[in-house]
Amino acid sequence: MPDLSQFQNPRFARMYERVSVESDRFGASEHRRRLLAGLSGRVVEIGAGNGLNFAHYPPAVREVVAIEPEDRLRALAEREAGRVAGRVAGRAALPVRVLAGHGEELPVEDDGFDAAVVSLVLCSVPHQAVALAEVRRVLRAGGELRFFEHVRSAHRGVALVQHVVTPLWRRFGGGCRLNRDTGRAIAASGLVVEEMERFSFKALPSSPALPHILGRARNPAA
Template sequence: MTSDFQNPRFAQAYARMSVLTDQRGAYEHRRRLLAGAEGRVIEIGAGNGLNFPHYPKAVTEVVAVEPDDTLRGLATAAARSAPVPVSVMAGHAEALPGPESDFDTAVVSLVLCSVPSQQRALAEIARVLVPGGRLCFYEHVRSANPLFALLEDAITPVWRRAAGGCHPNRDTLRAIERAGFEATESDRFTFSPQPFVPRTAHILGHARTTKP
């Protein structure tokens, strides 16, 4: 049920901030993220649809799943001008639509920080991907600096409540690999999404499911 994922105040703030985040560099991050997407795609946590303009012609269809009503409405509007067919639907990462092996590519973009369980979400993504299917990921992650990582641990309980469930201290690449994916490309870098916000660790890359 998506009723557990409604946070209209945060969603409205996110929609405003995401425009500036793209201007500060996330637009190019999204372009790199989706350059290798192909076939039938499922995008998990599509937000307000900022990824949609970047899908290449090799993509035949995008099924965009978003639990928050406010963001889903914005994504639905954005889908109308997307360069590939995009359908937006209600849903969440731990109960994805479709049978096993239904998609060629899965996309997660600044969403695995906020899912209740990375393990369950990644298991669902692996389920709906074809064998050898591609996972495109772009996430902010736990700092490699031990002192900064401890600070992230300390602020997570408060930050999670204030920022739509976001956990700044998750080691997402390790979670991806533990879920049965093999990273074929992974770039780690620091990025400040907003003015006066410290640069935090991010990862951007691609992985393949190893299921038979």
């Protein structure tokens, strides 16, 4: 069992459990559906949270291995995996294995997956470059990364505000950083970005609209 003590944040986990469900009602669920559309084969989901992506995996996916470091969220993901097993419309039972682990040291084999999924998680991993190197390690050559992340704004004034508020936001938001240029980090990792849509999204009516990216990148052959 890896040492996951630095990732434990029960107060944030309780808040995230409520907010993520509410956010799905205001459009996040549709973004999850678009994120996962067309996937097939074996998929590793990094930072699975409470498992809200599970119900959106398409029929061609034969297995999901979901990695989550936070104990409360992982327990919720395990419960959600049991709930959706065999109940995803139009498909046979979807095997979902939920494992304890974190994005910088994935507890899975090299070259073992057709796709990797990150959904609102690269904002909070301690080191994006390390986590993305792990993505490349576990993806087969030609495998793809699907990503849905909030990012630093392209507008200088907004980006400056994000930079100023990030230390406080990070403290209460489970390590989340508003000022990361995640699209650039993905490209710098050696993954080949094939599609990236930028858009503004309000997770809740009372929350600020944040810039997001949604897209896919390919792990090139060696």
